[in-house]
Amino acid sequence: MSATPPTTTVGQSTNIAWHAASVDRPTRAQQRGHRSAILWFTGLSGAGKSTLANAVNGALFERGLACYVLDGDNIRHGLCKDLGFSDADREENIRRIGEVSKLFLDAGIVVLTAFVSPFKADRDKARALVEAGDFIEIHCAADLDVCEERDTKGLYAKARAGAIKDFTGISSPYEAPENPELKVDTGSQSLEACVAQVIGHLEGKGLMAA
Amino acid sequence: MSATPPTTTVGQSTNIAWHAASVDRPTRAQQRGHRSAILWFTGLSGAGKSTLANAVNGALFERGLACYVLDGDNIRHGLCKDLGFSDADREENIRRIGEVSKLFLDAGIVVLTAFVSPFKADRDKARALVEAGDFIEIHCAADLDVCEERDTKGLYAKARAGAIKDFTGISSPYEAPENPELKVDTGSQSLEACVAQVIGHLEGKGLMAA
Numbered sequence: 001m002s003a004t005p006p007t008t009t010v011g012q013s014t015n016i017a018w019h020a021a022s023v024d025r026p027t028r029a030q031q032r033g034h035r036s037a038i039l040w041f042t043g044l045s046g047a048g049k050s051t052l053a054n055a056v057n058g059a060l061f062e063r064g065l066a067c068y069v070l071d072g073d074n075i076r077h078g079l080c081k082d083l084g085f086s087d088a089d090r091e092e093n094i095r096r097i098g099e100v101s102k103l104f105l106d107a108g109i110v111v112l113t114a115f116v117s118p119f120k121a122d123r124d125k126a127r128a129l130v131e132a133g134d135f136i137e138i139h140c141a142a143d144l145d146v147c148e149e150r151d152t153k154g155l156y157a158k159a160r161a162g163a164i165k166d167f168t169g170i171s172s173p174y175e176a177p178e179n180p181e182l183k184v185d186t187g188s189q190s191l192e193a194c195v196a197q198v199i200g201h202l203e204g205k206g207l208m209a210a
Numbered sequence: 211m212s213a214t215p216p217t218t219t220v221g222q223s224t225n226i227a228w229h230a231a232s233v234d235r236p237t238r239a240q241q242r243g244h245r246s247a248i249l250w251f252t253g254l255s256g257a258g259k260s261t262l263a264n265a266v267n268g269a270l271f272e273r274g275l276a277c278y279v280l281d282g283d284n285i286r287h288g289l290c291k292d293l294g295f296s297d298a299d300r301e302e303n304i305r306r307i308g309e310v311s312k313l314f315l316d317a318g319i320v321v322l323t324a325f326v327s328p329f330k331a332d333r334d335k336a337r338a339l340v341e342a343g344d345f346i347e348i349h350c351a352a353d354l355d356v357c358e359e360r361d362t363k364g365l366y367a368k369a370r371a372g373a374i375k376d377f378t379g380i381s382s383p384y385e386a387p388e389n390p391e392l393k394v395d396t397g398s399q400s401l402e403a404c405v406a407q408v409i410g411h412l413e414g415k416g417l418m419a420a
């Protein structure tokens with residue numbers, strides 16, 4: 001078997017399989033009929049990041065796009081199960097999610113990430129990993145009192161009782177995006193309206209077709 | 211916006227976007243027309259893992275399958291750039307690659323990993339993350355003297371000179387798979403023959419169609 005490394009030109013024109021190996025992002029986009037992108041949902045716990053990301057994912061899938069949601073369910077129990085919620089661990093958590101998102105982007109997938117991602121510096125590092133236009137920051141904006149009133153997972157009550165340390169909004173800061181690509185009012189709008197807003201933005205950016 | 215978590219049943223039949231969100235692996239396979247799988251290439255440096263994985267990836271792509279290669283180029287410089295080559299770091303490296311592979315599997319992608327992955331225990335942990343049949347271990351079998359003679363990247367010379375520590379085959383062990391799904395003689399076969407062997411195996415397992 002040839003030991004020619006992937007980056008070297010192969011001189012044998014009969015080596016069909018080898019030539020076929022050069023599957024880059026534009027080639028994938030052409031086959032799939034759409035560009036890939038990172039849709040980075042950020043916001044307080046209970047703001048509706050996962051709900052919105054999954055609903056948008058469903059809408060994209062129905063249109064035939066290759067798409068996938070990264071959220072706490074599949075990251076915190078797997079890739080990042082060695083990490084806690086200290087500032088350093090949150091930073092490493094977001095770093096890994098940024099790197100994995102970049103892999104999905106390269107694979108031609110629209111990847112939707114749904115994490116609190118409270119620190120601006122960490123989100124900006126994830127943004128800096130990819131080209132301009134590939135990273136779409138979506139601020140799921142709901143007031144703290146709305147999120148705490150919902151308390152979907154009962155976490156705010158535990159945080160107020162001191163049972164959870166470093167809880168964003170209560171005992172750890174949330175740095176809201178200053179210039180996100182999109183700000184969605186997940187505090188008062190219906191889910192349908194939120195989904196429509198995101199899809200409308202993606203259509204406007206030409207992300208739905210190659 | 212509804213604060214209903216993703217795992218809860220939604221009672222509103224008008225909530226179309228929400229119902230669409232339930233995109234699971236079987237649904238993806240049905241849309242794509244093929245199952246996903248992890249093709250785990252293992253072998254010595256210079257055995258031809260990346261070359262074979264990329265060639266198989268190209269062949270799968272030409273047949274319209276969603277597929278992606280994870281290798282040193284996109285992992286060691288990104289997700290795992292904080293890791294070295296000590297036994298502990300190799301273990302963590304393979305753990306993360308296993309977890310990322312599981313995400314791609316879930317996303318409906320045939321993911322091809324091309325890493326030395328010298329320790330049986332680490333490969334077995336990656337295998338244990340997914341269901342039986344989802345993990346296809348492919349031993350790229352080439353004798354050490356063949357790999358060292360090729361020395362594609364000049365690493366063996368450096369390892370012999372002591373400039374690289376813990377180099378698999380020289381100063382760190384390679385534990386060959388005992389019962390891999392597939393053993394490919396990458397030491398003497400042509401690339402075309404190796405690709406054909408892998409594709410034939412996947413066809414035999416019904417992996418090319420839903």
